[in-house]
Amino acid sequence: MSYNKLIQIDGKLVDPIRRNVITEVDKKSPADRAGITVGDRLVKINEVPVKDILDYRFLTAAERFTLTIQRSQGEETREYTVSIEKEMYEELGLNFASGIMDKASSCSNNCIFCFIDQLPPGMRETLYFKDDDSRLSFLQGNFVTLTNMTESDIRRIINYRISPINISVHTTNPELRVTMLNNRVAGNLYPRMQQLAAARIQMGAQIVLVPGYNDGAELERTLRDLAALHPYVTGVAIVPLGMTKYRQGLPNLIPFTAESSREVIHQLDELQQEFRLTTGSEFARCADEFYCMAGIDVPDEDFYDGYSQLEDGIGMIRLFRESIAATLEDLAPGSGSFSFVTGTSAHEEIRQAADQISQRNPRLAINTHRVLNDFFGHSITVAGLLTGRDVLNTLKQGTVHDHLIMPRNMFRSGEELMLDGVTIQDLERELDTKVLIVDYTGENLIEQMNQAMAP
Structure with missing residues (x-):
C-alpha cells in the first residue's frame, strides 16, 4: 500500500519517489552552484543507479563525484552530467519528496502483540x-x-x-x-x-x-x-x-x-x-x-x-523529576493559571511537580487532569496514546485554566495533530484556553511557563 502523492512539475503529475524527482535545492549548496533545479531527476552518481537514500548518502559523502541528471523541457527529456566538488561530508543540498527516496518497506509479520x-x-x-x-x-x-x-x-x-x-x-x-x-x-x-x-x-x-x-x-x-x-x-x-x-x-x-x-x-x-x-x-x-x-x-x-x-x-520520569529540581529556581515570580494534562501512569508524577511549582510561586493557580483512555481502553495508560476527544471529554468536566500544558508525545511528530485528528486549534476553541506543548523535561516546562507569564 502506498501513501505517496503525485506532485505537479511543469504542468505534469509525476511520482516524485519512483522518479527521484528533486523537490527542493538548498540555496548556496553544491547542488545549487552546479545549476541543478527543482523538477530535475537524479539518475546516477558515479554511474551507479540511485536506488534510495543509502546510495545517495554514501556516494555523495566524497569530495568529488559526478551526477547524471535528467531534465524535462517541454515534451523532450535529456540527460546530462554534472561534476561536483565540495568538502568531505558536506551536504549536497538536494531534497526529495520521501526521506528514503523510495516507498517504505511494509511489515511482512503478523505479530501476536501488534498494536x-x-x-x-x-x-x-x-x-x-x-x-x-x-x-x-x-x-x-x-x-x-x-x-x-x-x-x-x-x-x-x-x-x-x-x-x-x-x-x-x-x-x-x-x-x-x-x-x-x-x-x-x-x-x-x-x-x-x-x-x-x-x-x-x-x-x-x-x-x-x-x-x-x-x-x-x-x-x-x-x-x-x-x-x-x-x-x-x-x-x-x-x-x-x-x-x-x-x-x-x-x-x-x-x-x-x-x-x-x-x-x-x-x-x-x-x-x-x-x-x-x-x-x-x-x-x-x-x-x-x-x-x-x-x-x-x-x-x-x-x-x-x-x-x-x-x-x-x-527514563522519562527520572529526567522530568531531575529537571524540575534543577530548574525550579528559574521559575519567574509572575502570576498565571495553568492546567496540566496527562495519562494515568504519569499523573501522580505530574501532580507532585505541580505542587512543587505552586510552592515555589504561590501566585500561580495550577491543577492537573488525569485522562482515562476511553478510546483504546483503560488498560492503555500512557499519555502518548491519548486522543484529543478523550482529553476534551475529561477537561470539559473540570476547570481549565488560561494555559493548558500538554506533553509533546501526545502529538504526531512535527505536527500539531493528535491521534484522532484533533488539532491544537480544536482544543483551544472548545476549551477556551491557550495550549502549550512541552518536552518531557522539567526545564522546558519551566521555560514555557515563564514565557506565558511574561507581560
Whole structure:
C-alpha cells in the first residue's frame, strides 16, 4: 500500500519517489552552484543507479563525484552530467519528496502483540501502515525486525556502514520468534545480528514483553544472547505489551499486572548486576510503565546512562523529576493559571511537580487532569496514546485554566495533530484556553511557563 502523492512539475503529475524527482535545492549548496533545479531527476552518481537514500548518502559523502541528471523541457527529456566538488561530508543540498527516496518497506509479520492490529476502523489511513524498513531505522530511529531483508540488503548495510539501526528483537529463540511474529523466516534473527556485529554495525534492541511467551527464562536467554554482542548491541529496551479494547479475532493474551511487573523488575535487577561487570552498564532497562504498574519508584539518574533510551519510554520520569529540581529556581515570580494534562501512569508524577511549582510561586493557580483512555481502553495508560476527544471529554468536566500544558508525545511528530485528528486549534476553541506543548523535561516546562507569564 502506498501513501505517496503525485506532485505537479511543469504542468505534469509525476511520482516524485519512483522518479527521484528533486523537490527542493538548498540555496548556496553544491547542488545549487552546479545549476541543478527543482523538477530535475537524479539518475546516477558515479554511474551507479540511485536506488534510495543509502546510495545517495554514501556516494555523495566524497569530495568529488559526478551526477547524471535528467531534465524535462517541454515534451523532450535529456540527460546530462554534472561534476561536483565540495568538502568531505558536506551536504549536497538536494531534497526529495520521501526521506528514503523510495516507498517504505511494509511489515511482512503478523505479530501476536501488534498494536496496529488493535486499532479501531475509521482512523487516518496512514496509521494502519506497518513499516519495517532499515532505512527508516537509520534515518528516524524506527525499529525493524529484519524479516523482510535479503542477504543483499544486509550486505548494503555493512558496505555503506549504516549505523546505528534499531532492531525489534522480542526473543532470540528461533522457534519462539517464528511463533510470536507469525513469520516462518523470523528465526534467522540472531545469526544476522552476529553478522552485523562482526562488521561493527551498532544496534539498539527492543523487546515487547508478552506474559507467557518471552518473559521469565526466555527473557533471560534473550538478554544473555544480546549481551554477548556488546558493544555492538548498545542496549536493550524492554517495553510491556499494550492491549487495546479492539482485540476481536486476535490471540488471547494476558496483560501485565502490578505483581507481574514487579517480577520483571526484580529479574532485571539481578541480571543488571551481571551486565555491569560484562558491559559496563545496566545494558537492559525496563520502560517507566513497568515501574508505574508495579508501584516501584524509578531508579536514580545514573541508572539511565545519559537517557539514551527516552524514545522507548525509559527514563522519562527520572529526567522530568531531575529537571524540575534543577530548574525550579528559574521559575519567574509572575502570576498565571495553568492546567496540566496527562495519562494515568504519569499523573501522580505530574501532580507532585505541580505542587512543587505552586510552592515555589504561590501566585500561580495550577491543577492537573488525569485522562482515562476511553478510546483504546483503560488498560492503555500512557499519555502518548491519548486522543484529543478523550482529553476534551475529561477537561470539559473540570476547570481549565488560561494555559493548558500538554506533553509533546501526545502529538504526531512535527505536527500539531493528535491521534484522532484533533488539532491544537480544536482544543483551544472548545476549551477556551491557550495550549502549550512541552518536552518531557522539567526545564522546558519551566521555560514555557515563564514565557506565558511574561507581560
